[in-house]
Amino acid sequence: MATLYTHQSENIRKTWFLITAFLVVIIGFGWVISQAYGNPGILYFAIIFSIVMNIASYWYSDKIVLATAGAKPVTREQYPDLWNVVENLSITAGLPMPKVYIINDPAPNAFATGRNKEHAVVCATTGLLQILNRTELEGVMAHELSHIGNRDILLSTVVVVLVGFVALLSDFFLRSSHMFGGGDRDNKAQGIFIIAGIVLSILAPIIATLVQLAISRKREFLADASGALLTRYPEGLASALQKIGQYSQPMRRANNATAHLFISNPFGNKNGIAKLFMTHPPVQERIKALLEH
16 A cells, blocks of 8 residues: 555655656767767767756756746745744654745745755745635645655656756757758668657657656645645645636746646646646646545
8 A cells, every 4th residue: 555655765766767767868869869960979968968967957956946936035034924834834744944935926826846855945926925824825835845745846856957958959959950961961871860860859858748747747636635634624725726726827937847846837727638738637626635535
């Protein structure tokens, strides 16, 4: 039977698998491109690049996420209610007090990031603080602290960097494909590698996005359940999700790479086929799961 601890261990394994897979994929991608260009230097660059990006994704991904979101650190004096809620819940959960950040944005939302519980951050928007009462705020912060306690913040944060760079590399290859040369253009082998490179460039971001979606949707349900256990009042988080879900406008700095980190889709409500590509399960499904258990 799966427990909270098995989910924590599973997330650690997934993180290392993702980092290893990224290393292999980028080196393989580099090899294909080097064959297409007829330049082995590209492969050496891919090896160095993948190693550097893995190190950066582990140590600096949280800083990249915070900068991308426009988040700023705050003190107890600036936001005493938010600070006290996070501090009290951290004590209850047996977690170190995370750093507290704020995003100046009317869209109600929140996220957690960091490489481990000792280097964690919780962040809320000003819009979230304006519409939620204390019980609802406790539900949201318990959800975010659960991400920290479940040890999935590193996995989710690393995804931001690795998925983002896969997309950038693919875009670079596609844009520069017309510049292929360095040899006989009639060379069949080179032509095959060019085609393979283009196919990989198209498929890589799609596969990376699907991985991102799979990781995000499952972890949101788990964090909802863990947060409800932490506060022992699932109605608080359910009410908060109801209010958050009613806000339809996107965040000012909504970004596809970081969307899965937030408690709610930062692009606002989606309809039709767009729901298939949402990083979050529908709000009503989450509320139903909270109130039925």
